[in-house]
Amino acid sequence: MLVTTDGRRLAWFEVGDPQGPLVIHNHGGPSSRLEAGLFADAASQHGLRLVCVDRPGIGQSSPQDPRSFSGWADDITTIADALGVREFGVTGWSEGGPWALAAAAFIDPARLRHVSSIAGGSYGAFGDNWAKQHLSAIDALGGFLALHFMPGFSLMYAALGRTAVHSREAYIQQLLKAVNAYDQEIVQRPGFATAFGEATAECFAQGSEGLVRDAERLYRAWDFDVRRIERRVHFWQGLDDRLVPAVINRQLAVRMPGAVWHPVPEAGHFVAIGSAEDVFAIAAEELSHHP
Structure with missing residues (x-):
């Protein structure tokens, strides 16, 4: 943990x-810094130091008002500086994907040597809630509430938090009903649901407001233009993702000059694990090469 200049x-x-x-x-939502544990084996296998940070108001990180993508990029570089690291990479899964893309937009490529967005919730990339026609009914409703009725948006996440914290088994069962067979196999692996549930519950350590503010930024028009990101950015996407349909991130990839598209047939939202x-x-290969 560190304390920022503010x-x-x-x-x-x-x-x-x-x-x-x-x-x-960059963890998903609802999730937290504990999400790093889901990737411990893969990070160790490739000799990487993987650090997952609670975004403002989530887990043990202080709230921040207002939130912005550029502000989060500043926080990322602050953490790298605190760890004494000049060159580093970023990854982001689900709700964390856009925050990884923000790093690509705002951090000098000479420092930021790798970027991966994995099944990112890219709902505001081309304007307020632009991806609504591709979303599930509940996510499309979330976008509408985020833009037009924040009290309703807050209530939606408060209810989600109560389930995630107090009824973890019910939360996992709801998740299993929403995803495909590929995802179900991953979630049902020994120990996975417990670790995933702990990361999810920790998101609400300070209540649901941190997640509300985090998710709101995804739906509102972003404060950077992905079409101007020329550096290499990897997009990982399950082609049978029931939570973030592939068509959403495919549209980003075709408009981003430096995008590398990694489609994974039959994979769902848990392609980040698979x-x-x-x-x-x-990531290890790109971080081993120096300019």
Whole structure:
């Protein structure tokens, strides 16, 4: 944990090789720094130091108002500086994908040597809630509430938090009903649901407001233009993702000059777990090359 110059706490959880190249992972939502534990084996296998940071108001990190993508990029570089690291990479899964893309937009490529967005919730990339026609009914409703009725948006996440914290088994069962067979196999692996549930519950350590503010930024028009990101950015996407349909991130990839598209047939939203070794193999390779 560190304290920023404006007095905020930033908390993180670290796995992998403490002497290896640094990758800062952007967790999904609802999730937290504990998500790093889901990638511990893959990070260790490729000799990477994986650090997952609670975003503001989530887990043990202080709230921040207002939130912005550029502000989060500043926090990422602050953490790298605190760890004494000049060059590093970022990854982001689900709700963390857009925050990884923000790093690509705002951080000097000479420092940021690798970027991966994995099944990212890219709902505001081309304007307010632009991806609504591709979303599930509940996510489309979430976008509408985020833009037009924040009290309703807050209530939606408060209810989600109560289930995630107090009824973890019910939360996992709801998740299993929403995803495909590929995802179900991953979630039902020994120990996975417990670790995933702990990362999810920790998201609400301070209540649901941190997640509300985090998710709101995804639906509102982003404060950067992905079409101007020329550096290499890896997009990992399950082609049978029931939570973030592939068509959403495919549209980003075709409009981003430096995008590398990694489609995974039959994979769902948990492609981040199923393809973790591939993701981190590329991260390790790019971080081993110096300009």
